[in-house]
Amino acid sequence: MKTSDTLLLLFIAVLVGFSIWAIVPLEGDRFGRQGLTLGLDLKGGAYLVYEADLSKKDPSQTVDQVMTSVLNKIERRANAFGVKEPIIQRQGENRILVQLPGEKNVDEAKKLIGQVALLEFKETTTDISGQPQTDDKGEYIWTIATGVGSDGQTKELTGKYLKPNSRVELKSNTNEPEVAFEWNDEGAILFEQITKRNINKPLGIFLDGQLISYPTVRAVIKSAGIIEGMDMKEAQNLAIQLNSGSLDVPLTVILEQTVDATLGADSIKKSVVAGAIGIILVILFMILYYRMAGVVAALALIIYGIILTAIFKLVPVTLTMAGIAAGVVSIGMAVDANILIFERMKEELRAGRTMGAAVDAGFNRAWLAIRDSNVTTFIACIVLFWFGDTFGAFMVKGFALTLFIGVALSMFTAITVSRLLLSLTARAVKNTWLYGVKA
Amino acid sequence: MIDIVGNRKWFFLISICLLVPGIISMLAFGFKLGIDFSSGTVMTLRFSQQVEQGVLRQQMAQLGYDDATIQKTSEGDFLVRTRDINSDEKVALIDGLEKGLNTDVTIRDLETVSPVVASEVARNAAIAVLVASIFMILYIAFAFRHMPSPFKWGFSAVIALLHDVLIVMGIFSILGWLIGYQVDSMFIVAMLTIVGFAINNTCVVYDRIRENVRKGISRDFAVTVNSSILETIARCVNTSLVVILTGLALFLFGGVTIQQFIMALLVGVLVGIYDSIFVAGPLLVLWDRGLKTESKAA
Numbered sequence: 089m090k091t092s093d094t095l096l097l098l099f100i101a102v103l104v105g106f107s108i109w110a111i112v113p114l115e116g117d118r119f120g121r122q123g124l125t126l127g128l129d130l131k132g133g134a135y136l137v138y139e140a141d142l143s144k145k146d147p148s149q150t151v152d153q154v155m156t157s158v159l160n161k162i163e164r165r166a167n168a169f170g171v172k173e174p175i176i177q178r179q180g181e182n183r184i185l186v187q188l189p190g191e192k193n194v195d196e197a198k199k200l201i202g203q204v205a206l207l208e209f210k211e212t213t214t215d216i217s218g219q220p221q222t223d224d225k226g227e228y229i230w231t232i233a234t235g236v237g238s239d240g241q242t243k244e245l246t247g248k249y250l251k252p253n254s255r256v257e258l259k260s261n262t263n264e265p266e267v268a269f270e271w272n273d274e275g276a277i278l279f280e281q282i283t284k285r286n287i288n289k290p291l292g293i294f295l296d297g298q299l300i301s302y303p304t305v306r307a308v309i310k311s312a313g314i315i316e317g318m319d320m321k322e323a324q325n326l327a328i329q330l331n332s333g334s335l336d337v338p339l340t341v342i343l344e345q346t347v348d349a350t351l352g353a354d355s356i357k358k359s360v361v362a363g364a365i366g367i368i369l370v371i372l373f374m375i376l377y378y379r380m381a382g383v384v385a386a387l388a389l390i391i392y393g394i395i396l397t398a399i400f401k402l403v404p405v406t407l408t409m410a411g412i413a414a415g416v417v418s419i420g421m422a423v424d425a426n427i428l429i430f431e432r433m434k435e436e437l438r439a440g441r442t443m444g445a446a447v448d449a450g451f452n453r454a455w456l457a458i459r460d461s462n463v464t465t466f467i468a469c470i471v472l473f474w475f476g477d478t479f480g481a482f483m484v485k486g487f488a489l490t491l492f493i494g495v496a497l498s499m500f501t502a503i504t505v506s507r508l509l510l511s512l513t514a515r516a517v518k519n520t521w522l523y524g525v526k527a
Numbered sequence: 528m529i530d531i532v533g534n535r536k537w538f539f540l541i542s543i544c545l546l547v548p549g550i551i552s553m554l555a556f557g558f559k560l561g562i563d564f565s566s567g568t569v570m571t572l573r574f575s576q577q578v579e580q581g582v583l584r585q586q587m588a589q590l591g592y593d594d595a596t597i598q599k600t601s602e603g604d605f606l607v608r609t610r611d612i613n614s615d616e617k618v619a620l621i622d623g624l625e626k627g628l629n630t631d632v633t634i635r636d637l638e639t640v641s642p643v644v645a646s647e648v649a650r651n652a653a654i655a656v657l658v659a660s661i662f663m664i665l666y667i668a669f670a671f672r673h674m675p676s677p678f679k680w681g682f683s684a685v686i687a688l689l690h691d692v693l694i695v696m697g698i699f700s701i702l703g704w705l706i707g708y709q710v711d712s713m714f715i716v717a718m719l720t721i722v723g724f725a726i727n728n729t730c731v732v733y734d735r736i737r738e739n740v741r742k743g744i745s746r747d748f749a750v751t752v753n754s755s756i757l758e759t760i761a762r763c764v765n766t767s768l769v770v771i772l773t774g775l776a777l778f779l780f781g782g783v784t785i786q787q788f789i790m791a792l793l794v795g796v797l798v799g800i801y802d803s804i805f806v807a808g809p810l811l812v813l814w815d816r817g818l819k820t821e822s823k824a825a
Contacts, residue, residue: 366773420770
């Protein structure tokens with residue numbers, strides 16, 4: 089055996105050994121990675137794109153300031169809601185991508201995250217006698233409650249003067265949920281003035297313009313208060329929203345993809361079955377058609393699969409249904425390299441060369457075609473990856489990335505694994521029939 | 528020896544037979560666009576009790592969704608497509624279905640695309656296709672730079688590609704009104720992958736022609752091309768066959784989520800086989816003959 093072959097064999101053995109170590113067991117911890125990273129379509133969850141209405145922003149703030157603030161608040165809300173590893177990114181100028189992997193309560197999470205949650209306090213307008221006025225339907229007429237702040241300016245009392253420690257409590261007598269909040273110093277100054285002038289009158293508590301409750305003020309209150317009139321979930325969400333602060337601008341969902349976890353689990357099962365059947369068919373075909381060389385290709389394919397899985401786990405590459413499809417297509421590419429070499433090799437054997445010479449010539453000639461033919465796939469992958477985000481579907485990027493990795497790896501295994509295995513087999517087995525050529 | 532090049536007019540005729548119905552369908556009916564291009568909401572609904580498609584349609588109409596399209600999947604779920612609806616509308620719809628049909632409804636997956644996004648996706652997809660095409664043509668020009676007339680080779684390769692793309696698009700247009708197949712961003716992805724594959728195959732054939740021209744195996748260009756095609760036929764068919772085998776496994780057992788995508792790939796690969804054997808090479812000969820007659824005339 090040539091020294092270069094020995095070294096190559098050693099290198100491949102180490103690489104395959106390392107890959108097996110990395111993926112067995114799949115759920116085992118290797119370099120902090122456990123199991124394969126699954127996309128939303130396989131594990132369930134939500135992929136949301138929000139658009140911010142920047143025309144409603146505070147003119148004194150820049151777009152970047154507003155967006156950064158909104159992003160931070162969303163992140164705090166998602167974490168407080170208990171989403172594991174949410175992904176929150178700004179897209180373009182006024183969009184926010186929110187991924188909630190594995191989240192089951194998507195509707196609720198969506199509402200919690202995207203709601204502005206501006207808490208406002210309003211007082212009733214009073215008639216000449218000082219009694220609250222009502223409209224034709226007997227409902228109070230509300231006006232924003234204001235007070236004079238520490239700097240002498242008149243200010244509206246909103247949720248922005250709250251300390252970030254609002255919490256849900258249960259009313260002692262009825263067990264109904266309520267949200268307890270505390271004002272910061274400025275809020276306390278305003279609240280004191282407002283409660284003082286509204287004693288024995290209702291004070292309206294509004295969330296995003298909707299009246300939640302209107303307790304009657306019994307005494308002058310400075311620092312704290314409660315909000316009632318909600319069910320448990322609403323109270324919990326409100327507490328989270330008050331603590332994260334209200335969003336600076338309203339958001340609307342412009343793109344949504346939600347997948348139920350059971351569908352994801354189904355998809356995984358199905359693609360594993362389909363992948364296994366596909367690989368078995370390919371191996372059968374290769375061995376039937378190319379005989380000995382087919383066995384080599386099958387072995388190369390298995391090694392390719394092991395290294396690919398290790399890359400998926402360690403990088404990690406997020407697997408989606410489209411990614412799995414790309415993996416399957418890349419199997420074709422990986423086998424393609426072998427087919428190119430074998431076909432060339434057969435021609436050389438027919439031309440009467442010795443086994444060893446045929447392998448070398450077959451490989452050298454096929455290599456140019458292998459290299460050239462994959463360039464176009466790389467081009468397609470790069471363009472797709474580049475535009476992937478603007479395509480609206482998270483599938484696109486996953487497909488492009490997986491195909492790129494698969495094709496690159498298939499070229500690598502072709503010049504290392506296939507070549508080595510083939511030259512080793514050629515030395516051991518000389519019967520040309522076994523390589524698909526009549527003796 | 529099988530004479531592919533000599534019988535090229537028959538193979539071109541087959542291509543035309545494949546092209547024409549699709550082109551007519553595209554012109555007359557266009558495509559059934561996916562929601563990522565045309566906006567809307569698609570849901571996969573699973574009912575706890577068996578529900579007839581007609582009954583579901585009626586109930587949807589009663590709830591104000593009379594233009595909804597409803598398809599039953601092979602797994603017994605229903606694929607329901609409506610205009611784009613928000614969370615509240617969705618809750619009301621599911622509620623209405625549960626009460627009206629007296630069954631539990633689970634949303635297995637849901638996708639909503641607003642019109643703003645849809646128009647952008649359509650535009651970006653067009654740009655992506657354009658950019659990819661430019662780079663691929665540049666690559667083809669680069670790959671054939673040593674040929675006596677690189678333009679001829681590159682141009683023939685591009686025509687062969689357009690041939691593949693048009694046939695697949697035509698078939699999808701027909702499948703659109705036959706069984707509701709949609710053209711969406713994943714279809715574009717499939718097309719770009721097919722183009723990658725087809726260039727790949729064409730490159731292998733042309734590469735062999737180039738080699739045989741250098742070797743000087745025949746004075747007649749047509750004969751050289753024909754034997755080059757025959758020499759590479761096994762490789763082209765086998766490579767594509769491998770992709771078809773794995774693709775078919777995914778199509779049959781891989782679930783409905785990516786079925787249309789896999790279908791596009793499969794059709795594309797099949798057309799690609801045909802193209803690399805019967806179209807790409809003969810086109811070169813046609814072009815060559817055409818030029819010669821021209822130069823004689825001049």
